[in-house]
Amino acid sequence: MITRRRLIAAAALWPIAPAALGQTRPLTCGQVTRKQTEGPFFKTNTPQRLTLVEPGAKALKLTVTGQVLSRDCTPLKGALLDFWHADETGEYDNQGYRYRGHQFTDADGRYRLETILPAEYPGRARHIHVKVQPAGGRVLTTQLYFPNQARNEMDGLFTPDLVMRMKGPGQGVFDFVVA
Numbered sequence: 001m002i003t004r005r006r007l008i009a010a011a012a013l014w015p016i017a018p019a020a021l022g023q024t025r026p027l028t029c030g031q032v033t034r035k036q037t038e039g040p041f042f043k044t045n046t047p048q049r050l051t052l053v054e055p056g057a058k059a060l061k062l063t064v065t066g067q068v069l070s071r072d073c074t075p076l077k078g079a080l081l082d083f084w085h086a087d088e089t090g091e092y093d094n095q096g097y098r099y100r101g102h103q104f105t106d107a108d109g110r111y112r113l114e115t116i117l118p119a120e121y122p123g124r125a126r127h128i129h130v131k132v133q134p135a136g137g138r139v140l141t142t143q144l145y146f147p148n149q150a151r152n153e154m155d156g157l158f159t160p161d162l163v164m165r166m167k168g169p170g171q172g173v174f175d176f177v178v179a
Contacts, residue, residue, distance in 0.1 A: 029073035029177055030073075030177070031161075032071065032179050033132070033162070033176045033177050033178065034142060034161055035140060035142055036141065036142045036143045036157060036162070037141070037157065038141045039129060039143075041092040041129075042131075043084070046102045048101065048102055049101040049102075049103065050112060050114060051113075051115070052083065052099050052113065052114065053115060053116060054087075054099070054116075057088065059087075059088035059116035059118075060116065060170055061115075061117075061170050062117050062171075062172060063112065063113065063114050063115075063170060064115070064128070064173070064174060065110070065113075065172075066173050066174045066175045067110050067111070067175045067176070068109045068134065068176045069175055069176065069178070070134070070178065071177060071179060075108045075109025075110070076134045076178070077109060078104050078135045079105040079132060079137075080102060080131070080134075080135075081102060081104070081132050081176075082102040083102070083103075083128060084099060084100040084101075085099050085118040085127065085128045085129060086099070088116060088117075088118075088119050090119040090120060091121075099115065099118070115128075117146075117170070120149075123155070124151070124155055124157075125146075125149050125152045125155035125158050126146045126149055126151070127146075127157075128144045129141075129143050130142055130143070130144060132176045137178060138178070140176065140178050142162060143157065143162060144163075144164050144172070144174055145162050146163065147165075162174075
């Protein structure tokens, strides 16, 4: 007979169950990353680069890492990630490619973006735009947010499931799951 006590005990073990069974894939799989608007500032033909840090940048440096995964947790090699965000004053570069660039995931579906902490600007919480496209697949357009930001709840586009996990100051983690 399942008692309330046994149900609570089983629920407490659920987060460690995959590791206990020798599975090390993230628990985020199956749930496709939420789509969001690309906004008015997307530009095509961005340069391929791992770092968006510009010479003389005064904002806190930020590194965002993670994987691009399929719904069944398979890492997706060669997935395209195209990033763009505001600068340290809340402005987007619409003439050039400051704080814009794309890269591809490695054999394990991993990516690493080096950039700065983008500024907030009127009406928006701090965020990073991204388009993710697995090889031969559909484009996912979304935005990444930062935890514990005062403007998160005031931003009409903000959604908690797009908040990065912060491993330390300037170290964000986010795994994308694509259909």
